[in-house]
Each structure stands twice: as structure tokens, then as C-alpha cells.
Amino acid sequence: MTPAAQVQAAIEILDRIDGGMATEKALTGWARGARYAGSRDRAAVRDHVFQARRCWRSYACLGGAETGRGRMIGALRASGIDPATLFTGEGYAPAPLDADEREAGAPPRVDGDRLNLPDWLVGAFRASLGDAAEEAAQLLCARAPATLRVNRRKGDIGAAQEMLARDGVRAVPLDGVRFGLQVTDNERRIASSSSYLNGLVELQDASSQAAMETIPLEPGQRILDYCAGGGGKALALAAREDVEVFAHDANPDRMRDLPVRAARADAPITLLATERLAETGPFDIVLCDVPCSGSGAWRRSPDGKWLLENKDLEAVVHVQREILTEAAALVAPGGRLVYATCSVLQSENEEQAAWFAHHGEGWSPLLERRWPISRTGDGFYVAHFRRDC
Ligand SMILES: C[S@@+](CC[C@H](N)C(=O)[O-])C[C@H]1O[C@@H](n2cnc3c(N)ncnc32)[C@H](O)[C@@H]1O
Incomplete structure (x- = not known):
């Protein structure tokens, strides 16, 4: 495919996303029908689409239209490329710009457009990140580090x-x-x-690694990863010390790849069904890497940024508290409860730690740390508590 044909493919995929399709699904659907596209083409189209998804609002402003075509015109302008060089109509290239399209488009002005955030979230994002909010929003518009x-x-x-x-x-x-x-x-x-x-x-993301390194480990300890999902955190802990690691998830299907990953890493991890938690506990350390907005990692999954609504955030905050309450009951006296999110929002971080410190009797706060969204890592947060009795 020519670079212009890749842009045209991205335009068609972005229109499907605009129609409500998830980004991954829209890309897979296109790839299935595009047998002519080689691996480099697929990677280039994917990059265009993900980048436009990260900069959904600012690209629409720059391109003058909330369409796939408008957003790709905006993307090229944002990179200092004259869209007319690719919008030629030749072969599989997008049709040339008409007079209106050449005139349309302006730099984003309102905060939501400029920061590429949903309007309802701008206030909470600023309140949570203070002076670092603008830079964080800009970093969310760039590709994530590997x-x-x-x-x-x-x-x-x-x-x-x-x-x-x-x-x-x-x-x-x-x-x-x-x-x-x-x-x-x-x-x-x-x-x-x-x-x-x-x-x-x-x-594994750098901040997520650093967050796991805040957990002191001693040989022989029993550790429960209560929200294990794919098991990235459990694997990081099991690699560090000769500890016994158990993995649990309310949705056990999320852990289906974990046995293979654990075998590959030489890190034995025991999967635990919910009904076996009480009989297997208590544990020296219980990690709750809770479901969250994912706002610290939105450059990896930008759909999350646009699909999150205030009511979803309220619901997830409620689930986080339920998880903390359930998981706390599994910590041995003198043991440690670790709360972690890949969110940058105070309502999911500091406010949750304060809620637990206030409501959880017999617990002492030990450590609290947040990692900003940076060029090397995602936004991440941890709070540790010790069970006093
Ligand atoms: C942020 S993800 C975990 C990511 C994982 N720790 C990793 O490193 O790959 C949150 C996980 O919590 C699980 N979850 C949601 N509600 C839960 C609950 N009430 N109890 C336990 N796990 C829950 C979800 O299924 C999801 O897999």
C-alpha cells in the first residue's frame, strides 16, 4: 500500500469507530478484508488509527470535521504535512481536498479539544494533577513507551x-x-x-514495575494477587523472591493465560477460585490491583478515555471499596494490604486510601505513592496498609 492508501484505510476505520465500533474491532474487521495489506501496512494503519483516537478532538478541530477524513486531515496538519500531498485521488489515495476542506480547520481552543479529554472530566483531571495536568494530557496524546x-x-x-x-x-x-x-x-x-x-x-510498564518494587518481600511469604487478571503483577512479585503467590480474579477467565505465562517465567503461581479464598488464607500480603478508569494508561487504550462516563467512574469507585473490604479480611495480623490503580484521578487514589484509613478499623497506613504519566511510564498509584491485629 502507498502511504496515501494507508491514510484512506485509516479514514474508513475511523468512520466505523465514529459509528460506535470499538477501535480493536474496527481494525480487525478492516484487516480481515484487506488481504492485500502486508504487515508493515497493517502496522502503519494501526498507528494512524490509534494516534487519531488519542487526539480525537484536536484532530477534528485541525481538520475541520468530526469525520475520519477530517481527523486524518487534522493529523497530517498536526505533523506539519500538507494534506494535499497525500489527498490526491490517485490510485487508492483519499480524494483531493475541496475548497471548503482547504479553508476549514482551526487550532483547538476549548480545554476539552486542546487537552483531548471529555469535557466532564477536565475539572477532575486538573484537580487531581494540578500544574502537571496539561503535560499529562499531552503525554496521553503520544504513543506509549514499550x-x-x-x-x-x-x-x-x-x-x-x-x-x-x-x-x-x-x-x-x-x-x-x-x-x-x-x-x-x-x-x-x-x-x-x-x-x-x-x-x-x-x-510490563515501568511505573507498574516500580509500584511492585515498593512491596517488601521475604522468602516463604504467602501473597495473594486478588485482582490478578492477566497476572502481570503476580509474575513480577513471583520473579523477585521465593514467595508463594496465589492469583484470584472475580472473572477467572481473565486469568486464562496466566498458567502459560507463569510456566514460561519459571514462577509457580497457584490460581484460586473465590470459594477457596477463605480456606487458603490468611495471606501475608494481599495486592488489590483494582479495576479503575485506566486514566494513567489511556495512551495504550484510548477508547477508555472517550467511553468513560461520570456514572462509570462513580460505579468503579464503589467496586474499589467493595474489593478493599473483601480483600482486607484475607490479610493475616501484621500483614500488608496493597491498593493499586493505573489511574491518575484522586477519587480512585488518595480519596480511596483516606476512605479505607477512616473505615478500616485496626489498619495503619504505611506508604502512599503516585507515579505521573511520563515518557517512560504510565500513571500509577499505590497505598499500603498494615493490619495491626
Ligand atoms: C486492573 S485489572 C488487573 C490487572 C492485572 N493485575 C495485571 O497486572 O495484569 C483488574 C481486575 O480486577 C478484576 N475484578 C473486578 N472486580 C473484582 C472483584 N470484585 N474481585 C476481584 N477481582 C475483580 C477484573 O476482572 C480485572 O481482571
């Missing part, structure tokens, strides 16, 4: 760099995390690289 966690059961940072390099993936050590690597070249080759396939490295 970061790896080196599995110390299988090797060290140097060995991982070397092995990755043999597969053409370049990566450099990350500041602030002990086992982190930032991929600088060929991130698309990670999943097929031998270091990934043999469990030497795992994909």
Missing part, C-alpha cells in the same frame, strides 16, 4: 539486552526500576523474540 521487565529467575539486564539484540530489538536500562528495559528499536519484534518466548523478559 517497556520490559527482566525476569531475574532467567537472567540479568545485560543478558536480556544481548539476547534481544540478537533478534534485532534494542533496549536500554530504565531509571528507577531494578529490572526494567525501555525498548528503543523494533518493538514489534518483541513478541516473537527468543528472550520473550523463553520467559527472560515480560512486557
Whole structure:
């Protein structure tokens, strides 16, 4: 495909998303019908679509229309490219710009357009992030960094760099995390690289790694990952120390890949059904990596930014409190409860920790930390509590 044909494909996919289809589904649907598209074409189209989804409002402003075509015109203008160079109508290129399209388009002015945030969220975003809000919103408009966690059961940072390099993936050590690597070249080759396939490295965001490193571990401890999902956090803990790790999720299907990932990492993890929690507990550490807005990681899944509504946020805050209450009952006396989100919103972070400190009797706050959205990591938050009795 020519670059112009890739833009035309993105326009068609963006129109489907505008019609209510999820981004991944719209991309998969297009890819199924586009047998002519090679892997590079698919990657280029995907990049266009995800970038437009991150900058949904500002690109529409710059392009002068809330359509796939308008957004791709805006995307090109945002990159300093004259859309007329690709909108030629030749072959599979988009049709040339008409007079109205050439005139239309202006820099975004209102906050929601400028920051690429839903209007209802702008106030809470600013209140939560203060002076850092503008930069955070801008960072959410860029591609997420690709970061790896080196599995110390299988090797060290140097060995991982070397092995990755043999597969053409370049990566450099990350500041602030002990086992982190930032991929600088060929991130698309990670999943097929031998270091990934043999469990030497795992994909894991830098802030999420740093957050897990705040949890002190001692050999022999029993740890429950109460909201394990795919098991990224459980794997990070199991790799660090000879601890017994249990994984639970209200939706056990979310853990279906975990046994394979654990075997690949040489990190034994026991899956626990809800009805077995009480008989298997109590645990020295219970981690609650709760469902949340995902606002710290919206550059990876930008649909979340546009689909979240105030009522969803209120509902998830309620679920987070229920989880904290359920999970707290599973912590042994003297043990630790760790609350974690990939959100940057105070209502899901500091306000939840304050609520628990106030309502949970017999608990002492131990630590609270937030990581900003940055060039190297997502927004993340943890709060630790000790069970006094
Ligand atoms: C943020 S995700 C976890 C991500 C995971 N820890 C990881 O590192 O890949 C939150 C998980 O909480 C689960 N969940 C939702 N409600 C729950 C509940 N009441 N009890 C336990 N898990 C719940 C969801 O199914 C989801 O998998």
C-alpha cells in the first residue's frame, strides 16, 4: 500500500469507530478484508488509527470535521504535512481536498479539544494533577513507551539486552526500576523474540514495575494477587523472591493465560477460585490491583478515555471499596494490604486510601505513592496498609 492508501484505510476505520465500533474491532474487521495489506501496512494503519483516537478532538478541530477524513486531515496538519500531498485521488489515495476542506480547520481552543479529554472530566483531571495536568494530557496524546521487565529467575539486564539484540530489538536500562528495559528499536519484534518466548523478559510498564518494587518481600511469604487478571503483577512479585503467590480474579477467565505465562517465567503461581479464598488464607500480603478508569494508561487504550462516563467512574469507585473490604479480611495480623490503580484521578487514589484509613478499623497506613504519566511510564498509584491485629 502507498502511504496515501494507508491514510484512506485509516479514514474508513475511523468512520466505523465514529459509528460506535470499538477501535480493536474496527481494525480487525478492516484487516480481515484487506488481504492485500502486508504487515508493515497493517502496522502503519494501526498507528494512524490509534494516534487519531488519542487526539480525537484536536484532530477534528485541525481538520475541520468530526469525520475520519477530517481527523486524518487534522493529523497530517498536526505533523506539519500538507494534506494535499497525500489527498490526491490517485490510485487508492483519499480524494483531493475541496475548497471548503482547504479553508476549514482551526487550532483547538476549548480545554476539552486542546487537552483531548471529555469535557466532564477536565475539572477532575486538573484537580487531581494540578500544574502537571496539561503535560499529562499531552503525554496521553503520544504513543506509549514499550517497556520490559527482566525476569531475574532467567537472567540479568545485560543478558536480556544481548539476547534481544540478537533478534534485532534494542533496549536500554530504565531509571528507577531494578529490572526494567525501555525498548528503543523494533518493538514489534518483541513478541516473537527468543528472550520473550523463553520467559527472560515480560512486557510490563515501568511505573507498574516500580509500584511492585515498593512491596517488601521475604522468602516463604504467602501473597495473594486478588485482582490478578492477566497476572502481570503476580509474575513480577513471583520473579523477585521465593514467595508463594496465589492469583484470584472475580472473572477467572481473565486469568486464562496466566498458567502459560507463569510456566514460561519459571514462577509457580497457584490460581484460586473465590470459594477457596477463605480456606487458603490468611495471606501475608494481599495486592488489590483494582479495576479503575485506566486514566494513567489511556495512551495504550484510548477508547477508555472517550467511553468513560461520570456514572462509570462513580460505579468503579464503589467496586474499589467493595474489593478493599473483601480483600482486607484475607490479610493475616501484621500483614500488608496493597491498593493499586493505573489511574491518575484522586477519587480512585488518595480519596480511596483516606476512605479505607477512616473505615478500616485496626489498619495503619504505611506508604502512599503516585507515579505521573511520563515518557517512560504510565500513571500509577499505590497505598499500603498494615493490619495491626
Ligand atoms: C486492573 S485489572 C488487573 C490487572 C492485572 N493485575 C495485571 O497486572 O495484569 C483488574 C481486575 O480486577 C478484576 N475484578 C473486578 N472486580 C473484582 C472483584 N470484585 N474481585 C476481584 N477481582 C475483580 C477484573 O476482572 C480485572 O481482571
